[in-house]
Amino acid sequence: xxxxxxxxxxxxxxxxxxxxxxxxxxxxxxxxxxxxxxxxxxxxxxxxxxxxxxxxxxxxxxxxxxxxxxxxxxxxxxxxxxxxxxxxxxxxxxxxxxxxxxxxxxxxxxxxxxxxxxxxxxxxxxxxxxxxxxxxxxxxxxxxxxxxxxxxxxxxxxxxxxxxxxxxxxxxxxxxxxxxxxxxxxxxxxxxxxxxxxxxxxxxxxxxxxxxxxxxxxxxxxxxxxxxxxxxxxxxxxxxxxxxxxxxxxxxxxxxxxxxxxxxxxxxxxxxxxxxxxxxxxxxxxxxxxxxxxxxxxxxxxxxxxxxxxxxxxxxxxxxxxxxxxxxxxxxxxxxxxxxxxxxxxxxxxxxxxxxxxxxxxxxxxxxxxxxxxxxxxxxxxxxxxxxxxxxxxxxxxxxxxxxxxxxxxxxxxxxxxxxxxxxxxxxxxxxxxxxxxxxxxxxxxxx
Amino acid sequence: xxxxxxxxxxxxxxxxxxxxxxxxxxxxxxxxxxxxxxxxxxxxxxxxxxxxxxxxxxxxxxxxxxxxxxxxxxxxxxxxxxxxxxxxxxxxxxxxxxxxxxxxxxxxxxxxxxxxxxxxxxxxxxxxxxxxxxxxxxxxxxxxxxxxxxxxxxxxxxxxxxxxxxxxxxxxxxxxxxxxxxxxxxxxxxxxxxxxxxxxxxxxxxxxxxxxxxxxxxxxxxxxxxxxxxxxxxxxxxxxxxxxxxxxxxxxxxxxxxxxxxxxxxxxxxxxxxxxxxxxxxxxxxxxxxxxxxxxxxxxxxxxxxxxxxxxxxxxxxxxxxxxxxxxxxxxxxxxxxxxxxxxxxxxxxxxxxxxxxxxxxxxxxxxxxxxxxxxxxxxxxxxxxxxxxxxxxxxxxxxxxxxxxxxxxxxxxxxxxxxxxxxxxxxxxxxxxxxxxxxxxxxxxxx
Numbered sequence: 092x093x094x095x096x097x098x099x100x101x102x103x104x105x106x107x108x109x110x111x112x113x114x115x116x117x118x119x120x121x122x123x124x125x126x127x128x129x130x131x132x133x134x135x136x137x138x139x140x141x142x143x144x145x146x147x148x149x150x151x152x153x154x155x156x157x158x159x160x161x162x163x164x165x166x167x168x169x170x171x172x173x174x175x176x177x178x179x180x181x182x183x184x185x186x187x188x189x190x191x192x193x194x195x196x197x198x199x200x201x202x203x204x205x206x207x208x209x210x211x212x213x214x215x216x217x218x219x220x221x222x223x224x225x226x227x228x229x230x231x232x233x234x235x236x237x238x239x240x241x242x243x244x245x246x247x248x249x250x251x252x253x254x255x256x257x258x259x260x261x262x263x264x265x266x267x268x269x270x271x272x273x274x275x276x277x278x279x280x281x282x283x284x285x286x287x288x289x290x291x292x293x294x295x296x297x298x299x300x301x302x303x304x305x306x307x308x309x310x311x312x313x314x315x316x317x318x319x320x321x322x323x324x325x326x327x328x329x330x331x332x333x334x335x336x337x338x339x340x341x342x343x344x345x346x347x348x349x350x351x352x353x354x355x356x357x358x359x360x361x362x363x364x365x366x367x368x369x370x371x372x373x374x375x376x377x378x379x380x381x382x383x384x385x386x387x388x389x390x391x392x393x394x395x396x397x398x399x400x401x402x403x404x405x406x407x408x409x410x411x412x413x414x415x416x417x418x419x420x421x422x423x424x425x426x427x428x429x430x431x432x433x434x435x436x437x438x439x440x441x442x443x444x445x446x447x448x449x450x451x452x453x454x455x456x457x458x459x460x461x462x463x464x465x466x467x468x469x470x471x472x473x474x475x476x477x478x479x480x481x482x483x484x485x486x487x488x489x490x491x492x493x494x495x496x497x498x499x500x501x502x503x504x505x506x507x508x509x510x511x512x513x514x515x516x517x518x519x520x521x522x523x524x525x526x527x528x529x530x531x532x533x534x535x536x537x538x539x
Numbered sequence: 540x541x542x543x544x545x546x547x548x549x550x551x552x553x554x555x556x557x558x559x560x561x562x563x564x565x566x567x568x569x570x571x572x573x574x575x576x577x578x579x580x581x582x583x584x585x586x587x588x589x590x591x592x593x594x595x596x597x598x599x600x601x602x603x604x605x606x607x608x609x610x611x612x613x614x615x616x617x618x619x620x621x622x623x624x625x626x627x628x629x630x631x632x633x634x635x636x637x638x639x640x641x642x643x644x645x646x647x648x649x650x651x652x653x654x655x656x657x658x659x660x661x662x663x664x665x666x667x668x669x670x671x672x673x674x675x676x677x678x679x680x681x682x683x684x685x686x687x688x689x690x691x692x693x694x695x696x697x698x699x700x701x702x703x704x705x706x707x708x709x710x711x712x713x714x715x716x717x718x719x720x721x722x723x724x725x726x727x728x729x730x731x732x733x734x735x736x737x738x739x740x741x742x743x744x745x746x747x748x749x750x751x752x753x754x755x756x757x758x759x760x761x762x763x764x765x766x767x768x769x770x771x772x773x774x775x776x777x778x779x780x781x782x783x784x785x786x787x788x789x790x791x792x793x794x795x796x797x798x799x800x801x802x803x804x805x806x807x808x809x810x811x812x813x814x815x816x817x818x819x820x821x822x823x824x825x826x827x828x829x830x831x832x833x834x835x836x837x838x839x840x841x842x843x844x845x846x847x848x849x850x851x852x853x854x855x856x857x858x859x860x861x862x863x864x865x866x867x868x869x870x871x872x873x874x875x876x877x878x879x880x881x882x883x884x885x886x887x888x889x890x891x892x893x894x895x896x897x898x899x900x901x902x903x904x905x906x907x908x909x910x911x912x913x914x915x916x917x918x919x920x921x922x923x924x925x926x927x928x929x930x931x932x933x934x935x936x937x938x939x940x941x942x943x944x945x946x947x948x949x950x951x952x953x954x955x956x957x958x959x960x961x962x963x964x965x966x967x968x969x970x971x972x973x974x975x976x977x978x979x980x981x982x983x984x985x986x987x
Binding site for chain 1: 712713714715716717718719720773817
C-alpha cells in the first residue's frame with residue numbers, strides 16, 4: 092500500500108502517534124523490536140514509572156484516552172523534601188489543583204497500544220529496523236534472521252534514545268549529532284507497601300532526598316509501593332564506584348537516607364541485583380530526510396529531571412497532528428514545518444532538564460530558593476495571568492512553548508535575583524510585587 | 540604475537556605512528572581499507588595538498604624524514620590577498636624564516652609508508668575494520684568478504700574523520716560524541732601551469748580571495764599548478780545551490796574572482812566534474828577503552844582553516860611517543876595519560892580552526908585587522924620572547940600547547956582591542972608597546 096505510514100518503535104510516542112494517525116483513517120503499521128508488552132515481559136533498563144503532566148495529558152485527551160488514563164494516575168501535588176534527619180518539608184508544585192501524575196510506563200503503553208489497534212493500526216512485534224532505502228522509501232526489518240522490506244508514504248522513527256532510524260540518518264552527509272552523558276548514573280530501588288497493603292509515605296507527592304551533588308527520589312505506584320531512584324556519580328569520592336561492599340552500601344544508605352533506609356528491608360539485595368544505568372542527552376538535526384522523520388527520544392533524548400521526556404515526545408505527536416489539520420497530508424511540506432517548529436522547543440527542554448537536576452538535588456534544600464518559591468507563589472496568586480513561574484509554564488501550561496518558558500524563566504531569574512539581594516523574608520510589601528510585575532512586563536517585550 | 544601493535548588506518552597519522560613505534564623495534568601491523576596508494580589510484584573526497592608547519596615537521600624529523608620531506612615542500616611565506624579588482628596584498632605569516640609549506644598528501648603518505656616499512660612495520664591493504672572484541676582485544680577485518688580476526692597488545696585507530704574504530708566506541712556506554720557540519724562546503728579547482736611549465740601566480744604564498752561569508756584559496760603544487768578550493772555555503776542567497784547553470788557559474792567566478800577566473804580556462808567543466816564536499820568537526824571522549832585508542836581525525840576531526848588537521852594528528856603521535864619514552868610500554872597507563880594530556884589541546888585547535896575561517900574569509904581584508912597585524916609584528920620583533928602572536932604560537936612554536944595558544948590569544952585579543960580603540964595608525968610610540976608587554980605579562984599570570 093503506497094499511502095501507508097510506517098512507524099518504527101511501539102513505545103509511548105509511537106503508539107500515541109498511531110492513535111492520532113489512526114483516527115484520521117490512515118493505514119498504519121507499527122514495527123517494534125521487542126516482544127508484545129502485553130505478553131508480560133518487563134524490559135530492563137527503563138524506568139518503571141513516569142511523571143505525566145499537562146502536555147502529555149492534552150495529547151491523551153485528544154486521542155480519546157483522557158478519562159481512561161485518569162483511572163491509573165496517582166496525583167503528586169508537590170515535592171516532599173526529606174532532610175538528613177528524616178524531617179519532611181512539603182513544597183507544592185503550583186496553585187491548588189495543579190499537580191503532576193505518577194503513571195506506570197507499562198500500563199500506559201498497553202493502553203495506547205490497544206487504543207491504536209482499536210483505531211485500526213497494525214502492530215508487528217519482534218521486528219528490528221536494519222536499514223532504510225532512501226530512494227525507494229523502504230525500511231528493512233529483521234525478524235529472527237529473516238529480512239523483510241516494507242515501503243510506505245511516510246516513515247516515522249519513534250524508536251527511542253538509541254534509535255535505529257537515527258543511526259541510518261547518521262550515515263548520510265551533513266547530519267549534526269551529539270550525545271552527552273552526565274557524570275551521574277541511576278539505580279532503582281523499591282519501597283514495598285506496608286503490611287496492610289498501604290503506602291508507607293505520603294502517597295500524593297514526589298519524594299526527594301536532596302544531598303548536594305546527588306539525590307534519591309521516589310514516585311508512588313498503584314500497588315502502594317514506591318519506586319526510588321538514586322542519582323549518583325559513577326566515579327569520584329562519593330560515587331557508585333565507592334559503594335564496593337554490602338557493608339559500605341548499608342552504611343551509606345543508613346547515614347545518608349535514614350528514613351528511606353528503614354523502609355527498604357532488602358536494600359542491599361536490591362542494590363546488588365538492579366542495574367546501574369547511564370543518563371544521556373541526544374541532540375541532532377535535521378530530523379527529516381526525504382519522507383523519513385524521527386520524534387521523541389529518537390530526536391531529542393533528555394535527562395529525566397524535569398519529568399518532561401514522555402511529555403515532550405507526546406507533544407511532538409500533537410504538533411505533528413496539528414500540522415496535518417492545518418496543511419493536510421502533503422508529507423514533505425509537513426515534515427519540513429515540523430522540524431523547524433519543534434527543534435527550538437526540544438533544545439529548550441533539554442537545557443531545562445539539565446538545569447532542574449541542580450534544583451532538585453541541591454537548591455530545594457536552600458533557604459534562598461525556598462523564599463523565592465514563596466514570593467513567586469504569591470506573585471502567581473495575585474497576578475495569575477502575568478507571573479507564571481517557569482516550573483508552572485513547563486508543567487501546567489501546554490499553551491506556552493518550551494522555548495518561551497526557557498526565555499521567560501531567564502528573565503524571571505534576573506528579576507528574582509535582584510529582588511532577593513535587596514529583601515529578606517517578609518520585608519517586602521504589596522507595591523514591591525507590583526514593581527516586579529511592571530519590570531517583568533517590560534523585559535518580556537524588550538528581550539525579544 | 541601477543542605484543543603486536545595493530546594500527547587501523549594507513550593514512551598520514553597511522554603511517555607516522557608506525558614509524559615511531561617501528562623505530563622502537565615493536566611489531567607493527569597497519570591495516571587499511573583502501574588499496575595501496577603506491578598503486579596510483581587517487582582517492583576521492585580528500586584534499587590534494589596540505590599545509591605542513593612546525594608541529595608536523597618536528598615529528599617527521601624525529602622519525603628521520605626531516606631532510607627527505609623538505610625536498611617535496613613548497614614554502615609559503617605569507618598570505619597573498621586578492622581583492623575584487625585582482626589587486627594583491629602580501630601579508631607575511633611571521634618573521635623572516637617563518638613559513639608554512641604546501642605538500643602533496645599522496646607524496647607525503649607514500650614517504651611515511653615506505654619509511655615505516657623500512658623500520659619493520661607491515662602494511663595490509665584492502666582490509667576494513669568491522670568490529671572490536673573488547674574482552675579479547677581483537678579487531679575483525681573484512682577483505683573481499685572474508686573475515687579475519689587479529690589480536691594484539693595495543694590497538695590504535697587512525698582511520699580518519701569517519702573512523703570505524705570510533706564507531707565501535709560509539710556502541711559502548713557513556714561515550715560522549717558530537718559531529719557538527721558547518722554551513723559551508725568546498726570544491727577543488729585547478730589552476731594549470733603556464734605554457735612554459737611555470738607558476739601562473741606567486742609560488743611561495745597561500746593565495747586567498749576573501750569575500751566576507753565565503754572565500755577561494757590556492758596552494759601551489761610541485762608541477763607548477765595550484766589547487767584552488769572554494770569554501771561556500773551549501774544553501775542560501777550566495778551558495779552552491781544558486782550556481783545552477785554553466786552560465787551562472789561562469790558569471791559568478793568572472794565577477795567574484797576575476798583574476799582566478801582568467802587562469803582556469805576549463806573552470807565550468809571542472810566545476811561540474813569535481814564533487815562538493817562537506818566540512819565536519821568531530822569531538823568525542825574518552826578516546827581510550829581498555830587497550831584501544833583513537834588518534835588524529837578519528838578522535839578530533841577539525842575544519843581546515845588553520846592548516847592544523849595533519850599537524851595536530853602528527854603531534855598526537857609525537858606526544859604518544861614521548862609518553863613511551865617517559866613511562867615505557869605499560870599501555871594502559873600510557874593510554875590514560877595520553878587522552879588526559881591531549882584532549883584539551885584537541886578541543887583548543889578545533890575552536891581555533893573555526894575562528895580562523897572568519898579571519899581568512901573576512902578579516903584579512905579589514906583595515907583594523909591589518910593594522911593589528913602590523914602592531915603585533917612590531918611587538919614580536921622588539922619583544923620576540925614576550926609577544927608571540929597567536930598564529931605564530933600555533934604554527935611556528937611547537938613547544939607551546941594548542942590550549943595555551945588559545946588561552947594567550949584571548950588575552951592578546953583583549954589587549955589589542957583596547958589598544959586599537961585608542962590609537963590609529965602610526966600614532967603609537969615605543970612606550971605604548973612597552974606598556975602592552977607589561978600588561979600582557981600580568982594578565983598571562985593572573986588569568987590562570
